Amino acid sequence: MGKYKAVIGLEMHCELKSNSKVFSSAKNSYNETPNDNISAVDMAFPGTLPVVNKKCVKDALKMSIALNCTQPEYMYFDRKNYYYPDLPKGYQITQMASPVGVNGHITIECNGEKIPVNIHDIHLEEDAASLDHYYDTSCIDYNRAGVPLLELVTEPCLHSALEAVAFLEHMRSVYKYCDVSEADTKKGQIRCDVNISIMDYDATELGTRVEVKNINSFGNVYDAINYEIKRQSELKDQGRYEEIEQETRRFDEESGTTIRMRSKADAIDYKYFVDPNLPKFKISPEWLEEIKKEIPLLALERKEKYMNELNLSDYDAGVIIKEREYAEYFESCLNIGIDAKIACNWLTTQILGEINKLEINIKDFYLTPSLLKQIIDEINKGTISSKQAKEIFYKSLEEKKEPKTYINSDMAQISDNDELETIINKILEESQTQVEQYKNGKDNLFDYFVGQVMKNTRGKANPVITKEILNKKLNN
Amino acid sequence: MNKSIKELHDSLKKGEVTSEDLIKEALEKSHDINAKYNAFVTIIDDAKPTSLTDNLLSGIPFGIKDNYSTKDILTTGSSNALKDYVPFFNATAVQKLLDAGAVPVNKTVLDEFGMGGTGTTGHTGIVKNPWDPKRMTAGSSAGSACAVALGVYPYALGSDTGDSIRKPAAYCGIVGYKPTYGMISRYGLFPFASSLDHCGVLTRNVLDAAIVVDTMKGIDKNDMTSWDSKDINLYKSINGEVKGKKLCYIKELCDLNNYENPTEELKSHLNNFMDKLEIFKKLGIEIDCVSIPKNLLDALPSVYVAISCAEATSNLSNLTGIIFGPRGNGKNVTEMMMDHRTKGFSPLIKRRLVIGSYILQKEQQERYFKNAQRVRRLLVDAWKKLYEKYDAVILPVGSGPAKHLDGSKDILTKDTAPLEEHLQIGNFGGFPSITIPDGFVNNLPVGLNITGNCYDDANILNIAYALENAMEYKNQIAKEVR
Numbered sequence: 001m002g003k004y005k006a007v008i009g010l011e012m013h014c015e016l017k018s019n020s021k022v023f024s025s026a027k028n029s030y031n032e033t034p035n036d037n038i039s040a041v042d043m044a045f046p047g048t049l050p051v052v053n054k055k056c057v058k059d060a061l062k063m064s065i066a067l068n069c070t071q072p073e074y075m076y077f078d079r080k081n082y083y084y085p086d087l088p089k090g091y092q093i094t095q096m097a098s099p100v101g102v103n104g105h106i107t108i109e110c111n112g113e114k115i116p117v118n119i120h121d122i123h124l125e126e127d128a129a130s131l132d133h134y135y136d137t138s139c140i141d142y143n144r145a146g147v148p149l150l151e152l153v154t155e156p157c158l159h160s161a162l163e164a165v166a167f168l169e170h171m172r173s174v175y176k177y178c179d180v181s182e183a184d185t186k187k188g189q190i191r192c193d194v195n196i197s198i199m200d201y202d203a204t205e206l207g208t209r210v211e212v213k214n215i216n217s218f219g220n221v222y223d224a225i226n227y228e229i230k231r232q233s234e235l236k237d238q239g240r241y242e243e244i245e246q247e248t249r250r251f252d253e254e255s256g257t258t259i260r261m262r263s264k265a266d267a268i269d270y271k272y273f274v275d276p277n278l279p280k281f282k283i284s285p286e287w288l289e290e291i292k293k294e295i296p297l298l299a300l301e302r303k304e305k306y307m308n309e310l311n312l313s314d315y316d317a318g319v320i321i322k323e324r325e326y327a328e329y330f331e332s333c334l335n336i337g338i339d340a341k342i343a344c345n346w347l348t349t350q351i352l353g354e355i356n357k358l359e360i361n362i363k364d365f366y367l368t369p370s371l372l373k374q375i376i377d378e379i380n381k382g383t384i385s386s387k388q389a390k391e392i393f394y395k396s397l398e399e400k401k402e403p404k405t406y407i408n409s410d411m412a413q414i415s416d417n418d419e420l421e422t423i424i425n426k427i428l429e430e431s432q433t434q435v436e437q438y439k440n441g442k443d444n445l446f447d448y449f450v451g452q453v454m455k456n457t458r459g460k461a462n463p464v465i466t467k468e469i470l471n472k473k474l475n476n
Numbered sequence: 477m478n479k480s481i482k483e484l485h486d487s488l489k490k491g492e493v494t495s496e497d498l499i500k501e502a503l504e505k506s507h508d509i510n511a512k513y514n515a516f517v518t519i520i521d522d523a524k525p526t527s528l529t530d531n532l533l534s535g536i537p538f539g540i541k542d543n544y545s546t547k548d549i550l551t552t553g554s555s556n557a558l559k560d561y562v563p564f565f566n567a568t569a570v571q572k573l574l575d576a577g578a579v580p581v582n583k584t585v586l587d588e589f590g591m592g593g594t595g596t597t598g599h600t601g602i603v604k605n606p607w608d609p610k611r612m613t614a615g616s617s618a619g620s621a622c623a624v625a626l627g628v629y630p631y632a633l634g635s636d637t638g639d640s641i642r643k644p645a646a647y648c649g650i651v652g653y654k655p656t657y658g659m660i661s662r663y664g665l666f667p668f669a670s671s672l673d674h675c676g677v678l679t680r681n682v683l684d685a686a687i688v689v690d691t692m693k694g695i696d697k698n699d700m701t702s703w704d705s706k707d708i709n710l711y712k713s714i715n716g717e718v719k720g721k722k723l724c725y726i727k728e729l730c731d732l733n734n735y736e737n738p739t740e741e742l743k744s745h746l747n748n749f750m751d752k753l754e755i756f757k758k759l760g761i762e763i764d765c766v767s768i769p770k771n772l773l774d775a776l777p778s779v780y781v782a783i784s785c786a787e788a789t790s791n792l793s794n795l796t797g798i799i800f801g802p803r804g805n806g807k808n809v810t811e812m813m814m815d816h817r818t819k820g821f822s823p824l825i826k827r828r829l830v831i832g833s834y835i836l837q838k839e840q841q842e843r844y845f846k847n848a849q850r851v852r853r854l855l856v857d858a859w860k861k862l863y864e865k866y867d868a869v870i871l872p873v874g875s876g877p878a879k880h881l882d883g884s885k886d887i888l889t890k891d892t893a894p895l896e897e898h899l900q901i902g903n904f905g906g907f908p909s910i911t912i913p914d915g916f917v918n919n920l921p922v923g924l925n926i927t928g929n930c931y932d933d934a935n936i937l938n939i940a941y942a943l944e945n946a947m948e949y950k951n952q953i954a955k956e957v958r
Contacts, residue, residue, distance in 0.1 A: 044794035047545045047664040090793020271836035276671035
């Protein structure tokens with residue numbers, strides 16, 4: 001804990017998934033070719049008009065509900081007016097007066113602790129174009145202009161860089177669980193503004209707020225917050241706290257520091273007013289009810305369920321809920337009768353290992369829960385050993401053939417007591433020397449005998465029964 | 477070309493004339509009058525004839541106000557900011573006319589971006605009144621009004637944010653109609669003030685206006701404010717039966733006693749209006765005099781200025797010279813945008829943009845913008861209340877005939893301001909509103925206006941049709957009287 005209490009608020013911008021942009025019919029997809037996903041509307045050619053994308057409104061409402069916000073009775077949009085070369089219309093269509101959600105609250109987990117986070121508001125808006133600056137020229141790519149963005153604003157209720165990143169990770173998971181965004185920072189789909197101030201622990205008034213704008217990775221959010229806390233604390237230590245100004249700064253990745261952009265006094269007046277081109281429309285309670293039904297059980301809720309109802313460990317449950325698809329795979333396994341612990345073991349070791357190696361989505365993984373069950377059923381019946389099970393697993397994956405094709409009579413485990421006893425007797429007779437040594441205290445030779453049995457049966461001996469018989473013969 | 481749409485269609489059908497003949501005549505006339513009246517930004521000399529279909533507009537030439545986007549044809553908004561701009565798509569309304577086989581032959585001059593009521597601020601110069609070239613046409617649909625009045629073609633497109641179709645129609649002695657807000661898609665129309673902008677048409681008779689709007693109208697997936705009107709057929713619903721219809725006029729605007737020093741023109745104009753009301757009563761129409769609080773009417777011009785300038789400031793922010801329009805000079809992008817806008821806009825526009833920007837400022841929004849919106853609501857409610865009892869409000873347009881060019885100033889005069897500006901209520905409420913000629917003052921045409929309730933276009937046009945037939949100014953062609 002630092003010397004001062006840090007107070008942090010976040011603004012998180014996340015690009016939504018959709019076929020077309022939020023106010024135009026141009027494609028909304030990640031595109032390496034500049035100015036390919038564009039329409040006359042995105043470039044604000046005279047006379048063009050915005051048409052709101054219903055899916056984006058629906059997804060925004062979905063997030064509003066997921067964050068326990070209040071939804072407005074009427075949906076409408078505002079214009080945020082300012083001149084910048086990445087903003088073709090000279091205004092951004094956003095929601096100021098009546099956001100899609102206000103006064104929300106969620107609980108996140110940070111270092112095993114549960115932390116409540118209050119949401120000021122969440123609103124739907126359009127992204128600007130992207131600029132590439134070169135030595136003496138700048139290029140504009142309008143692909144991003146008009147891409148749907150959800151901006152989420154928290155209350156200043158977080159107190160460390162760790163909590164801030166935990167919140168962002170949590171939100172990324174919520175977006176992905178709700179299937180409204182890929183939420184991929186590598187594609188620039190998430191950007192954050194961070195507000196940071198410090199105060200004495202016993203103080204009642206908040207300190208001077210500094211805003212760090214446009215941070216593009218969670219790691220940078222972490223570094224920016226810690227840098228600001230350090231910078232502000234040092235000034236306070238030196239009795240120079242009044243030098244901290246309400247200002248906007250940016251994070252410089254190279255130096256790991258924040259750099260002043262402008263003072264709050266120079267803040268732009270965005271002259272917000274309702275966009276007359278987008279008529280107000282009523283959000284019916286029925287529609288909200290419908291949307292609510294589409295919200296799945298979220299990660300943290302599932303984790304608790306797995307731990308409390310299925311007795312999984314915190315770690316295992318944490319691995320499974322990391323992606324919605326993992327959890328869904330896991331739950332499909334349960335639905336077809338696979339034991340939770342067994343499903344968890346296969347998922348967290350073999351399956352995730354393979355998926356990471358192959359860099360594929362679990363949805364595209366050949367061994368679906370029902371194919372996996374073919375293997376697990378045979379283990380349970382005792383017809384194959386767990387070693388054989390793994391072999392079948394990889395062979396099935398490699399040859400893309402159902403596991404049952406590899407399970408044949410030849411493979412069946414020898415579980416017959418009499419048959420095994422005959423084999424074991426023969427081996428013990430042939431290994432008189434080793435039996436002597438074992439009886440004289442060389443305990444580790446037990447594994448040697450097991451190995452001999454396996455060798456003799458080409459691995460088909462049921463290891464449990466084998467051990468039982470050997471134990472009886474050697475230790476009595 | 478002096479004929480009505482139906483007459484031209486019949487002539488085409490009978491083979492008395494071809495689409496080619498009509499286009500040739502319209503183009504020749506365009507060149508003739510442009511030299512004198514300066515009505516056109518572009519004359520489309522390579523306009524091609526179209527084949528005759530059942531659509532009454534097929535094969536017939538028309539004019540397009542130069543703020544409608546026309547694919548591959550220069551569209552300037554009569555502004556230096558877009559003096560070389562060639563759109564790559566058609567405005568929805570234009571496309572619908574093209575689909576019907578209508579033939580555009582010219583793009584008409586407007587007050588820059590539709591802002592201005594004089595016809596004097598277009599980047600190609602002043603449009604002159606065809607009845608008296610020393611007078612204004614009014615605006616902003618100046619070139620369209622001038623050309624239709626002179627018989628270049630039976631109709632031209634206009635747009636109307638305050639009175640931009642309906643006032644020039646009165647000054648030029650023709651019909652100007654803007655339907656209910658959203659009946660015609662605005663997609664492709666250069667915006668001035670989105671909540672007030674309407675597409676519409678200028679013609680020489682009411683039936684023609686109905687025919688053209690029937691083709692232009694319809695819900696458009698590109699304009700969320702457009703609505704489905706497929707059950708409305710204006711042309712077919714006009715029958716001239718008006719017995720029992722109820723109209724009202726407003727005492728505070730029409731009573732001469734309200735004016736301290738009325739000019740002779742104002743006197744004749746109002747007297748003529750009252751005389752015409754007597755004629756209309758004979759058709760079986762009930763006409764009442766009603767009262768609207770004077771302070772509400774007096775607020776009208778300021779409300780319009782506040783809302784239209786505020787919206788315009790934002791709407792015109794796309795004009796930076798970066799994506800389209802002449803690229804400005806400067807050391808950085810801000811300087812380039814400033815240079816483009818400094819050179820691109822006339823002083824009048826700059827003044828309005830500054831006013832709009834001021835009004836939208838955080839400190840002023842409540843006092844000016846929000847209050848203007850509140851008074852707009854009060855005015856619209858006052859009119860809606862009238863529509864509970866009356867089919868329409870009938871009023872004289874302006875304070876007389878066209879104003880002199882040398883006295884032209886975009887400054888409001890106090891006394892007659894509400895009379896000059898009341899057409900703006902049609903824009904505040906999105907009401908269907910039509911101006912028809914109702915006589916002459918000083919040998920110059922004057923007009924009256926009928927404004928009804930939203931979606932009641934067919935009723936309004938039918939009344940206008942009956943009134944038009946009760947007077948002798950239908951289909952008149954402008955001729956210089958001095």
